[in-house]
Amino acid sequence: MQPPAPPLPAEPPAPQQLPDDYKNFDIVRAAQYGILERCIELTEGGYDVNQPDAENVSVLHWAAINNRLEIVRCDIVLFLMNNIELL
Numbered sequence: 001m002q003p004p005a006p007p008l009p010a011e012p013p014a015p016q017q018l019p020d021d022y023k024n025f026d027i028v029r030a031a032q033y034g035i036l037e038r039c040i041e042l043t044e045g046g047y048d049v050n051q052p053d054a055e056n057v058s059v060l061h062w063a064a065i066n067n068r069l070e071i072v073r074c075d076i077v078l079f080l081m082n083n084i085e086l087l
Contacts, residue, residue, distance in 0.1 A: 022035050022038055023038070025038050026042075027039055027042045027043070027047050027049075027059050028053050028057075028059065028062050030042065031059045031062040031063040031066070031068060031071050031075075032062050032063075032066045032068075033066075033068075034063075034066065034068040034070065034071060036070050036071055036074060039059070039071055039074065039075075040074065049075050059071075059075055060072060060075045060076070063075060
């Protein structure tokens with residue numbers, strides 16, 4: 001006989017609180033927090049999303065490990081747009 005399932009929480013977890021001012025975030029921190037607007041701003045300004053950071057981790061990886069699907073999708077689209085000749 002299996003033990004009973006644990007009770008479900010009464011309320012869903014509160015959404016993550018974003019910092020009020022994220023205009024100074026670098027692309028890694030913006031990806032970690034899921035701030036797509038800032039990531040787009042930085043990539044349009046010339047940041048290479050394929051460039052690993054000091055820990056040798058890419059923006060795509062940071063977004064993925066923080067479950068930021070919208071940034072993962074955007075990063076993949078940017079990669080494809082910048083490397084269309086490889087396709």
